[in-house]
Amino acid sequence: MSTVGIEETDTGFSITGEMSLTTANRLLAVSSALSFNYQPVLEIDLGGVVRADSAGLALLIEWMARARRSDADIRFLNMPAQMREIARVTEIDAFLPLG
Amino acid sequence: MDKLLITGGNVLNGELRVSGAKNAALPILAASLLSETPVVIGNIPHLHDITTTMELLGGMGIQLMVDEKMNIEVDSGNIQCFDAPYEVVKTMRASILVLGPLLSRFGQANVSLPGGCAIGTRPVNIHLEGLSRMGAEISVEGGYIKAKAARLKGCRLVLDQITVTGTENLMMAAVLAEGKTIIENAAREPEVVDLARFLNEMGAHIEGAGTPVIEIEGIDSLSANGLRYNILPDRIETGTYLVAAAMTGGRVKVKGTRPDILDAVLAKLREAGAEIQIGEDWIELDMHGRRPQAISIRTSPYPAFPTDMQAQLTAMNAIAEGVGVITETVFENRFMHVQEMQRMGAKIHLESNTAICTGVPRLTGAPVMATDLRASASLVLAGLVAEGHTIVDRIYHIDRGYECIEEKLAQLGAEIRRVPSMRFYGAF
Numbered sequence: 001m002s003t004v005g006i007e008e009t010d011t012g013f014s015i016t017g018e019m020s021l022t023t024a025n026r027l028l029a030v031s032s033a034l035s036f037n038y039q040p041v042l043e044i045d046l047g048g049v050v051r052a053d054s055a056g057l058a059l060l061i062e063w064m065a066r067a068r069r070s071d072a073d074i075r076f077l078n079m080p081a082q083m084r085e086i087a088r089v090t091e092i093d094a095f096l097p098l099g
Numbered sequence: 100m101d102k103l104l105i106t107g108g109n110v111l112n113g114e115l116r117v118s119g120a121k122n123a124a125l126p127i128l129a130a131s132l133l134s135e136t137p138v139v140i141g142n143i144p145h146l147h148d149i150t151t152t153m154e155l156l157g158g159m160g161i162q163l164m165v166d167e168k169m170n171i172e173v174d175s176g177n178i179q180c181f182d183a184p185y186e187v188v189k190t191m192r193a194s195i196l197v198l199g200p201l202l203s204r205f206g207q208a209n210v211s212l213p214g215g216c217a218i219g220t221r222p223v224n225i226h227l228e229g230l231s232r233m234g235a236e237i238s239v240e241g242g243y244i245k246a247k248a249a250r251l252k253g254c255r256l257v258l259d260q261i262t263v264t265g266t267e268n269l270m271m272a273a274v275l276a277e278g279k280t281i282i283e284n285a286a287r288e289p290e291v292v293d294l295a296r297f298l299n300e301m302g303a304h305i306e307g308a309g310t311p312v313i314e315i316e317g318i319d320s321l322s323a324n325g326l327r328y329n330i331l332p333d334r335i336e337t338g339t340y341l342v343a344a345a346m347t348g349g350r351v352k353v354k355g356t357r358p359d360i361l362d363a364v365l366a367k368l369r370e371a372g373a374e375i376q377i378g379e380d381w382i383e384l385d386m387h388g389r390r391p392q393a394i395s396i397r398t399s400p401y402p403a404f405p406t407d408m409q410a411q412l413t414a415m416n417a418i419a420e421g422v423g424v425i426t427e428t429v430f431e432n433r434f435m436h437v438q439e440m441q442r443m444g445a446k447i448h449l450e451s452n453t454a455i456c457t458g459v460p461r462l463t464g465a466p467v468m469a470t471d472l473r474a475s476a477s478l479v480l481a482g483l484v485a486e487g488h489t490i491v492d493r494i495y496h497i498d499r500g501y502e503c504i505e506e507k508l509a510q511l512g513a514e515i516r517r518v519p520s521m522r523f524y525g526a527f
Contacts (some may be wrong), residue, residue, distance in 0.1 A: 005524040030523045035466035
């Protein structure tokens with residue numbers, strides 16, 4: 001069983017659990033109800049992510065696109081090493097605004 | 100963080116009662132420091148800033164008792180410390196209002212400097228210069244204003260610019276000073292008058308409040324002698340609900356208010372096409388289903404059009420017929436609501452301190468972010484007339500100045516509810 005949590009914070013939201021093919025669709029649906037219009041920057045804390053796969057990374061790209069549509073800057077905080085490694089292998093690490 | 104979820108399109112109809120004015124309650128609570136005996140203050144709004152003020156006073160050792168009607172008995176007979184710490188002041192600039200009373204009655208005060216402000220610079224130098232001229236020794240150390248005085252001495256103070264809290268702070272300081280103090284270029288706001296009335300009822304000798312020249316004859320001590328004082332109604336809250344009614348084409352009667360302190364706002368609402376009737380303590384606005392006409396305003400200190408109503412009128416102009424020009428002269432950074440309204444489809448062109456609004460027939464709902472108290476209110480008003488759903492985020496700003504805004508608007512027929520900060524956990 002895969003578990004995932006999303007919780008609003010003062011500057012954006014934080015993710016805990018798994019960002020994978022199993023949970024990505026649900027996370028996408030839940031996050032669609034959130035405001036992306038944080039000023040000056042929307043921060044998404046990934047410090048609680050225990051495992052990720054390419055579907056999880058695709059979700060980050062979708063959130064980047066949504067932030068752009070909302071005229072907001074976005075930053076991903078505390079990305080775990082395993083997630084960074086997938087980003088490196090798939091060569092999207094250069095595009096991710098990491099903080 | 101809670102949000103307000105608004106579904107626009109409902110016409111507001113009905114009656115509501117406004118709360119006491121936050122901007123009068125805060126200085127009056129601070130002024131209770133001057134009394135040697137307990138005083139009871141009524142019609143206090145249930146707002147976060149009031150709670151913060153109570154924490155501030157409580158931290159000094161002052162005894163506070165609150166009854167079920169939000170009357171607060173303040174007994175500052177056993178004050179133990181004279182500090183307003185940074186942790187409190189940074190969340191509420193009005194904390195600076197304890198400086199004058201502490202210094203005047205106890206000869207010492209240690210108050211954190213307020214720091215930055217979202218809507219513009221609001222320096223406290225006028226407070227400090229005035230107190231220095233009255234004989235206080237003032238230094239700034241480690242971010243704190245440290246002030247001392249054996250007994251303040253009355254003098255003539257000409258304020259560089261009109262400042263409400265500056266006038267209030269100096270007026271409170273002068274009450275127990277030796278001799279006469281004359282404050283020239285004083286703020287004329289009704290909340291200043293209410294503070295003077297409160298102080299006079301405790302035995303102070305203040306004349307001219309409500310005019311540019313206030314004269315205070317200092318006395319040795321102040322005693323409430325069982326005084327129960329009711330704060331004046333909130334004119335900005337009143338104005339906000341009237342604008343809400345005007346924007347939705349509705350009919351709303353605001354009770355427990357004071358029409359005589361809203362002349363500039365009522366004149367503009369009439370210009371927008373509203374039919375307004377007033378009584379001694381009520382105002383009724385009827386738009387007869389019409390769309391408001393765009394109006395032009397220029398904010399200035401009382402009795403001119405209040406800066407605290409600018410954002411709400413910007414919201415009204417956004418959906419009004421025609422073009423309205425809004426010029427903000429009081430604060431330099433007070434159009435932060437405009438960008439959010441633009442996201443809802445408003446056609447507003449900003450040029451320096453002027454917003455040129457071309458009214459559109461309807462706005463569209465969007466997630467928007469509150470940036471300050473009155474900006475938040477204006478976004479709620481915009482949401483009331485927008486097609487679809489509007490989510491107003493960061494509403495802690497609105498909770499600082501509007502008591503139960505969603506309940507009061509819902510009572511008038513608005514579809515609005517508070518939704519808690521989102522939290523989701525799932526297993527798959």
